[in-house]
Amino acid sequence: TQLLEQSPQFLSIQEGENLTVYCNSSSVFSSLQWYRQEPGEGPVLLVTVVTGGEVKKLKRLTFQFGDARKDSSLHITAAQPGDTGLYLCAGDTGNQFYFGTGTSLTVIP
Amino acid sequence: EAQVTQNPRYLITVTGKKLTVTCSQNMNHEYMSWYRQDPGLGLRQIYYSMNVEVTDKGDVPEGYKVSRKEKRNFPLILESPSPNQTSLYFCASSLFPTGNYGYTFGSGTRLTVV
Numbered sequence: 755t756q757l758l759e760q761s762p763q764f765l766s767i768q769e770g771e772n773l774t775v776y777c778n779s780s781s782v783f784s785s786l787q788w789y790r791q792e793p794g795e796g797p798v799l800l801v802t803v804v805t806g807g808e809v810k811k812l813k814r815l816t817f818q819f820g821d822a823r824k825d826s827s828l829h830i831t832a833a834q835p836g837d838t839g840l841y842l843c844a845g846d847t848g849n850q851f852y853f854g855t856g857t858s859l860t861v862i863p
Numbered sequence: 864e865a866q867v868t869q870n871p872r873y874l875i876t877v878t879g880k881k882l883t884v885t886c887s888q889n890m891n892h893e894y895m896s897w898y899r900q901d902p903g904l905g906l907r908q909i910y911y912s913m914n915v916e917v918t919d920k921g922d923v924p925e926g927y928k929v930s931r932k933e934k935r936n937f938p939l940i941l942e943s944p945s946p947n948q949t950s951l952y953f954c955a956s957s958l959f960p961t962g963n964y965g966y967t968f969g970s971g972t973r974l975t976v977v
Binding site: 785787789794795796797798799802804842844846850851853854855856 | 867898903904905906907908911921953955960963964965966967968969970971
């Protein structure tokens with residue numbers, strides 16, 4: 755049983771399209787993080803959200819933490835081939851991080 | 864450059880032959896952790912360490928051992944590897960395990976046990 759469910763699992767889109775990835779749980783987290791992992795490498799931290807309802811922007815990426823701190827979303831505007839990778843959310847329960855299963859994104863030129 | 868270094872990157876071994884995967888960080892981080900990554904299961908925590916000489920089990924500790932004798936090093940030991948331990952392993956470190964501090968991951972060790 756996964757504490758964090760991500761959807762969709764796989765996503766293949768054309769360059770220039772917009773997309774949203776979801777990270778859902780029935781548990782409350784004190785913070786939530788998003789990572790991107792490229793093939794053959796370890797995950798790299800993109801952002802941490804801490805406050806319920808918080809929205810953070812990183813260029814074309816927008817991250818939102820749900821009001822109840824149980825879910826989060828990642829929205830990418832005008833996707834580019836360089837956005838291709840595995841996107842992972844990770845929730846902090848206080849002494850441990852739990853990772854979601856990931857969303858594999860492919861952006862086709 | 865701030866980094867987590869794992870070795871080796873690739874390892875093929877036979878069932879029952881003891882092996883060690885090394886992990887070292889140069890950021891003076893308190894917290895270190897080992898994960899395995901398997902298709903459809905995501906990243907699952909094996910062991911973690913809050914500080915020197917302090918280690919604890921994660922979600923999938925069976926068949927693994929760790930030690931934290933120095934702050935910078937956190938080796939993962941497989942005393943008697945089995946084929947179900949074939950996986951991609953990541954070491955990660957953080958200043959603290961919670962809050963705004965994210966993990967810095969190593970580049971991974973792909974282990975195959977035949």
